[in-house]
Amino acid sequence: MSDCIFCKILDGEIPSAKIYEDDDVYAFLDISQVTEGHTLVIPKKHCEDVFDLDEDTAAKLFKAVPNIARGIRSAFNPQGLNMLNNNGSFADQSVFHVHLHLIPRYDESDGFK
Numbered sequence: 001m002s003d004c005i006f007c008k009i010l011d012g013e014i015p016s017a018k019i020y021e022d023d024d025v026y027a028f029l030d031i032s033q034v035t036e037g038h039t040l041v042i043p044k045k046h047c048e049d050v051f052d053l054d055e056d057t058a059a060k061l062f063k064a065v066p067n068i069a070r071g072i073r074s075a076f077n078p079q080g081l082n083m084l085n086n087n088g089s090f091a092d093q094s095v096f097h098v099h100l101h102l103i104p105r106y107d108e109s110d111g112f113k
């Protein structure tokens with residue numbers, strides 16, 4: 001999708017801080033870190049949101065998540081991690097290429113919630 005920010009990241013047109021990559025999935029640091037290590041996980045195939053996500057792409061996306069989460073834990077040493085996904089502007093989605101937020105949690109003063 002030519003006007004999609006995350007497709008531009010995948011194409012290398014927009015730089016990103018890579019956390020993980022395989023044939024189907026890419027993970028990178030969110031430009032606006034809610035907490036240190038806030039990561040976005042996206043399928044390489046452009047799907048707008050969960051309603052547009054086919055089962056094969058969903059399976060590939062979620063299959064990568066445990067390794068990415070363990071990598072975040074090793075790198076940033078959080079106490080826990082929230083996983084979020086917004087679908088539709090009414091539900092606070094702002095980039096319409098489906099993505100999971102992996103938000104490391106540190107303590108009550110980590111700035112999230």
Ligand code: 5GP
Nearest residue numbers: 005014016029030031032086092093094095
């Ligand atoms: P949403 O609000 O759609 O659930 O989340 C979109 C996320 O994408 C936001 O947290 C926002 O900070 C992040 N984002 C938007 N543009 C860019 C960008 O160009 N690079 C990176 N790394 N993150 C972005």
Ligand code: ZN
Nearest residue numbers: 004007046097
């Ligand atoms: Zn896209």
